[in-house]
Amino acid sequence: MTTSSPAPVLVAGAGPAGLVAALTLLRNGVSVRIIDKEPHYRIGQRGPGIFPRSLELFHFLGVPEVDEVGRPVPLLRTYKPGSIELLKTFPMSPYREPTPAIPIVIGQQTLEAILRSHLEKFGVFVELGSELRSFEQNGDGVVVLVAKRQGSEEVVETIEASWLIGTDGARGVTRKQLGLTFLGETRKEVRLVTGDIRLKGKGLDTVHWHNFSSQGEKGEKSLMYRPTKEVGEDGFQFVLMGQEFDVAKLATDKEALFAAMRELTGTEIEFKELVWASEFSPNIRMVNKFGEGRVFVAGGTSASVHSPTGGQGLNSSVQDAFNLGWKIALVQKGLSPVSLLSTYTAERLPVIAEMLEITTALLNKSVEEATAETALTRGQKLYMLGVNYRYSPIVVDEFSDAGPVDAYGLVQEGVLVAGDRAPDAPKLIRSDGEATRLFDVFRPAYHTVLIFAPDTASASADRLLSALSRYESSVLRSAVVLPASAAWSSTAADLTLVDEGGYAYGGYLVKEGETRVVVVRPDGVVGAIVSGVQGLEKYFGLVFNSL
Numbered sequence: 001m002t003t004s005s006p007a008p009v010l011v012a013g014a015g016p017a018g019l020v021a022a023l024t025l026l027r028n029g030v031s032v033r034i035i036d037k038e039p040h041y042r043i044g045q046r047g048p049g050i051f052p053r054s055l056e057l058f059h060f061l062g063v064p065e066v067d068e069v070g071r072p073v074p075l076l077r078t079y080k081p082g083s084i085e086l087l088k089t090f091p092m093s094p095y096r097e098p099t100p101a102i103p104i105v106i107g108q109q110t111l112e113a114i115l116r117s118h119l120e121k122f123g124v125f126v127e128l129g130s131e132l133r134s135f136e137q138n139g140d141g142v143v144v145l146v147a148k149r150q151g152s153e154e155v156v157e158t159i160e161a162s163w164l165i166g167t168d169g170a171r172g173v174t175r176k177q178l179g180l181t182f183l184g185e186t187r188k189e190v191r192l193v194t195g196d197i198r199l200k201g202k203g204l205d206t207v208h209w210h211n212f213s214s215q216g217e218k219g220e221k222s223l224m225y226r227p228t229k230e231v232g233e234d235g236f237q238f239v240l241m242g243q244e245f246d247v248a249k250l251a252t253d254k255e256a257l258f259a260a261m262r263e264l265t266g267t268e269i270e271f272k273e274l275v276w277a278s279e280f281s282p283n284i285r286m287v288n289k290f291g292e293g294r295v296f297v298a299g300g301t302s303a304s305v306h307s308p309t310g311g312q313g314l315n316s317s318v319q320d321a322f323n324l325g326w327k328i329a330l331v332q333k334g335l336s337p338v339s340l341l342s343t344y345t346a347e348r349l350p351v352i353a354e355m356l357e358i359t360t361a362l363l364n365k366s367v368e369e370a371t372a373e374t375a376l377t378r379g380q381k382l383y384m385l386g387v388n389y390r391y392s393p394i395v396v397d398e399f400s401d402a403g404p405v406d407a408y409g410l411v412q413e414g415v416l417v418a419g420d421r422a423p424d425a426p427k428l429i430r431s432d433g434e435a436t437r438l439f440d441v442f443r444p445a446y447h448t449v450l451i452f453a454p455d456t457a458s459a460s461a462d463r464l465l466s467a468l469s470r471y472e473s474s475v476l477r478s479a480v481v482l483p484a485s486a487a488w489s490s491t492a493a494d495l496t497l498v499d500e501g502g503y504a505y506g507g508y509l510v511k512e513g514e515t516r517v518v519v520v521r522p523d524g525v526v527g528a529i530v531s532g533v534q535g536l537e538k539y540f541g542l543v544f545n546s547l
Contacts, residue, residue: 006160007033008332010144012132012174013167015042016108017299017317019115019126021165023061024325026122028445028522030332033159034124035146037131037168041116044276045196045228045237046108047314049073053384053421054315055104057322060442060524065114070104074209074227081214083266084203092209103383107230107237108314130157132173135164137294163328164295167321170285178292184285184356190363192241193250193257195277196231201269206234212264216244223264231275240264251279284360286352290320290345298324312355315384319523320348326444326522335472336544340394347389350407358382358408386410389525390419396528396539399509399516416509418529422520423508427501428481431490438504438520441479441495447527447543448520449478449536452510456482456489456496460515460532465492467533470547471540481505483512 009025011018014036022032050058050070058066078087116126127148133156135144144159166174175182204210206227213222221242228235240250240260250257254274262269290297299317324344330336358381386409389395390402397418409420416423426437442448449468453461461480468478479495481504482488490496499505508529510516519528519539528539 006141006162007031008161009033009163009165009328010035010142010159010161011165011167012036012144013169013172013299014112014116014126014128015167015169015299015317016047016111016115016314017321018165018167019112019119020057020061020318021167021298021321021325022124023063023115023118024322024444025329026119026124027061027443028326028329028333030329032124033127033161034119035127035130035132037129039129039149041109041112041126041128043109043196044107044278045226045230048105048107048226048228048237049103049315050106050111051103051312051315051383053387054318056421056424056439056524057318059439060444060522061118061322062443063114063118065117066106066111067104069110069114070106073103073105074207076209076211078211078213079266081212082264084201089208105226105228107228110230111314132166132168134173135177135295137164142294162294162332165321165324165328166295166297167299167317174295175287175297178295178297180287180289180292180297182285182287190241191243191245191247191279191281192239193245193247193277193279194237194239195251196228196275197236197238197277198232198234198272198275199236199269200234200272201265202267204265204267204269206236212266214264216242219243221245221264223261232273234272235275247279251277284356286349286356290324290348291341296324296328296341296344312359312382312384316352316355319351319384319387322444322523323348329445330475330543333475334545335475340543343392343394347392350391351387354407381408381410384408385421388417388420390417392419394527394539394542395419396530396535396542398530398535400529414509416507416526416529418526420526422518422524422526425499425501425504425507427499427503428497429500431488431496435500436497441477442520442522442524443477444522446475446477446522449476450504450508450518450520451478451480451493452505452508452514452516452518453480453482454513454515455486456480456491458515461491461493463533464517464536467536471544485512 008030009032011022011032011034014034022034025032073092075089076092077089129149131147133145133147135142141162142164146157148155168174210225224239225236228237258271298320327340331338388409391404395418400417402417424437424439428436430436451461451464478493479497480491480493482498484500508518517530517536521527530536
């Protein structure tokens with residue numbers, strides 16, 4: 001057994017949630033180690049849909065490659081049962097403004113590689129073949145036992161960490177050893193096989209998402225092909241579902257799988273390569289809380305398991321990690337009380353509970369109405385732009401008396417409440433004359449305090465900036481936002497911005513001539529909407545240690 005030097009944070013599991021947790025911490029100046037029990041990086045498209053709220057997250061984290069590599073969701077085509085005769089072509093997801101306008105698709109293996117490349121810029125590399133075996137925690141930290149393979153021998157390393165984040169999956173150690181409940185159901189009647197494949201079929205282009213279905217002896221059976229050049233020019237991700245299929249056999253016998261595909265597609269197919277395949281049955285479960293003491297769980301399979309319908313799993317996972325990451329960073333730096341970490345469960349548990357309801361309803365539709373357009377289309381709620389924490393114990397709003405709404409919410413024009421997603425605002429002009437946008441100001445390492453002031457001579461703005469000077473400057477950034485009509489001059493804020501396009505004043509519901517303060521958290525959520533110093537101090541009194 002070997003003992004390593006202490007690490008502030010150990011992340012167990014190098015899927016999207018673990019990688020985002022690690023990157024968020026590194027962006028906050030907190031060192032991490034990240035381990036994964038697999039000896040090699042996972043292959044496969046798996047959860048490919050990235051929704052607008054997550055695209056914003058990757059933008060804040062400084063990961064532009066997701067937008068650059070991702071592709072728009074293809075139009076979906078349905079066919080007459082057992083044939084290649086086209087029935088209908090339609091979009092799965094509706095178009096929506098503002099930017100980012102639409103979801104994109106990018107294979108999970110590609111996303112993970114992109115995120116790893118950003119960790120490596122900090123000198124952090126995923127430690128493969130390293131399995132979390134057990135841990136013990138006390139008031140000062142967590143002592144973790146990690147088993148590693150070195151040739152034919154197993155070496156156990158003891159790692160002393162301040163915090164442990166478990167993204168090690170449903171069968172992992174973290175959730176089980178914490179003793180968190182994992183209540184729910186297993187849908188044994190719904191079984192499918194999914195994977196990546198290279199093929200060429202008559203009438204099967206690589207532009208559309210293809211859906212084939214027919215009535216079998218035991219009900220509806222269906223096959224979907226989503227084209228992806230990440231697998232190859234002739235590559236597809238597939239999902240095959242139906243109660244009459246022996247999915248365990250199809251996942252291991254490629255000839256049986258090919259035969260089932262030919263039957264449902266009803267066209268000539270040349271199968272070139274089965275890249276990988278796996279069987280899947282939906283489990284619908286979630287934990288009762290997201291952590292205990294200095295140990296936390298995050299992400300799909302670790303904190304919850306659910307149907308893949310709706311593509312919410314990966315998106316929810318990275319948002320779990322983002323929520324937790326900036327909070328641990330503040331506590332680790334000694335700037336916030338440990339009690340801040342209890343808000344991770346308070347904020348994310350209702351979101352995950354509602355996500356399970358939404359994805360289960362979509363699963364039921366998919367099973368019962370496989371050929372119906374209503375079972376295949378996805379509403380704007382799944383874009384997650386309405387996901388909110390209005391019910392959080394650390395939000396302050398002096399302007400709205402609107403009560404809590406569902407955790408997934410709905411974006412409503414003319415409504416902005418503390419706990420909501422902070423909207424973007426383009427066409428802002430900086431003091432150097434360059435244009436910028438709010439999404440280029442928000443970052444995961446600091447709170448952004450937007451002071452909407454009628455002019456640079458505003459006494460109330462000066463008082464607010466003076467109040468901010470009492471807090472640790474490395475985790476705060478101030479921006480005075482002026483209306484387009486204001487005369488220009490510099491301020492004591494980190495940024496002075498003129499709202500040339502009126503998008504900031506419009507999006508944040510500020511009337512010209514009014515002074516309003518909006519505090520945007522490191523995760524792009526509105527933490528506070530207040531009128532002055534007293535409200536500002538109330539919010540930061542909930543987040544930071546007492547002055």
